[in-house]
Amino acid sequence: MKKLITSKNLTIINFIIATYFVLIYLLNHYKIDLVIIGIFRELLTIPFLLAQFVFLVIGIKHFTKYKRNVWVIISLIALIACTVLTIGSFF
Numbered sequence: 001m002k003k004l005i006t007s008k009n010l011t012i013i014n015f016i017i018a019t020y021f022v023l024i025y026l027l028n029h030y031k032i033d034l035v036i037i038g039i040f041r042e043l044l045t046i047p048f049l050l051a052q053f054v055f056l057v058i059g060i061k062h063f064t065k066y067k068r069n070v071w072v073i074i075s076l077i078a079l080i081a082c083t084v085l086t087i088g089s090f091f
């Protein structure tokens with residue numbers, strides 16, 4: 001069976017999650033409020049929030065278990081920063 005979580009897949013997923021939350025922040029900061037953007041934001045925020053925590057745990061496990069790749073480290077740092085800012089926005 002082929003392994004699903006490789007370094008490349010993990011890096012891509014981490015960057016997608018971090019980019020989503022950066023885009024949400026930028027849309028809110030510049031007060032861009034279109035109906036279609038609001039629909040996608042409402043549909044995708046909770047799954048991306050859950051995926052953020054799941055892939056943070058998977059990324060840390062992958063980081064400790066396998067060979068260290070520069071892109072995995074960068075994407076993991078971006079995901080950690082995004083998680084801290086997301087959690088911080090609740091308080």
